[in-house]
Amino acid sequence: METVIDVKGLCKTYIIKKISNNVLRNIDFILREGEFITIMGPSGSGKSTMLYTVSGMDRATAGDICFLGKNFSDMNDKELARVRLVSMGFIFQQMYMMRKLCILDNILLPGFHAGLKDRKQIREEAEMLMRRLGIMDIAENEISEVSGGQLQRACLCRALINHPKVLFADEPTGALNSKAAGEVVNELVKVNRDGTAIMMVTHSARVAAASDRVIYLIDGHIEGSIELGKLEDEADLLQRERQINKWLMDQGW
Numbered sequence: 001m002e003t004v005i006d007v008k009g010l011c012k013t014y015i016i017k018k019i020s021n022n023v024l025r026n027i028d029f030i031l032r033e034g035e036f037i038t039i040m041g042p043s044g045s046g047k048s049t050m051l052y053t054v055s056g057m058d059r060a061t062a063g064d065i066c067f068l069g070k071n072f073s074d075m076n077d078k079e080l081a082r083v084r085l086v087s088m089g090f091i092f093q094q095m096y097m098m099r100k101l102c103i104l105d106n107i108l109l110p111g112f113h114a115g116l117k118d119r120k121q122i123r124e125e126a127e128m129l130m131r132r133l134g135i136m137d138i139a140e141n142e143i144s145e146v147s148g149g150q151l152q153r154a155c156l157c158r159a160l161i162n163h164p165k166v167l168f169a170d171e172p173t174g175a176l177n178s179k180a181a182g183e184v185v186n187e188l189v190k191v192n193r194d195g196t197a198i199m200m201v202t203h204s205a206r207v208a209a210a211s212d213r214v215i216y217l218i219d220g221h222i223e224g225s226i227e228l229g230k231l232e233d234e235a236d237l238l239q240r241e242r243q244i245n246k247w248l249m250d251q252g253w
């Protein structure tokens, strides 16, 4: 399996009023092609910071982050932004859609911005994604006119418009009720089965149960990880959730 992201000795320190906060301490980590991994850990343990530095949204203080063999530290901010645009997708708990654009235009935006295909093809791509995620009927809606679950599925369409190698998801179900959360997780599993690697942060063992591997972060370092393997059958989710909960308790959750 090809290595998508290779992280060695990742450290991130924030300095506020001359006081340093070592948020990430010496993280080593590999994400392979087609993998679906989850980061769990207490609030403030550095999960979002890990996601943001590993995806190049924020710069590391020390260490190496290589994406498809290229080191982020050899890229300037513009090059890094291009890599994020064409090879990475992002979804967040807060969703971050443009209020002045309808759902479809929000999805088209990064497609047009990347310009990998002509506009007609990108539009067809967006419609294909929206159909697949069951939100074609809300294409022209304002973002305030749809449910949270629909909005997150639209965010997923937007994240996938340029066929990213990896999808980063920071608490993608954090703002959703359990039914909508389950639907978004099902979509993530499908996206992953189609070959996109996923790195997700969640507080929910139920959500984590869909992934292949769970990493437990505490005080900015990796305390342990558990290998669940690919989810072959949805019926296994409950048993996997129990396995994660038991493991987290052993970790001192």
Ligand SMILES: Nc1ncnc2c1ncn2[C@@H]1O[C@H](COP(=O)(O)OP(=O)(O)OP(=O)(O)O)[C@@H](O)[C@H]1O
Pocket (backbone or CB within 6 Å): 014, 015, 016, 021, 023, 041, 042, 043, 044, 045, 046, 047, 048, 049, 050
């Ligand atoms: N931009 C920033 N500037 C300064 N400190 C920050 C910044 N972002 C995060 N921190 C600090 O880094 C630590 C880790 O934050 P982070 O958001 O990564 O935690 P988390 O594990 O994602 O928590 P949660 O589960 O609450 O989302 C916290 O102490 C936080 O205050």
Ligand SMILES: [Mg+2]
Pocket (backbone or CB within 6 Å): 047, 048, 049
């Ligand atoms: Mg967070």
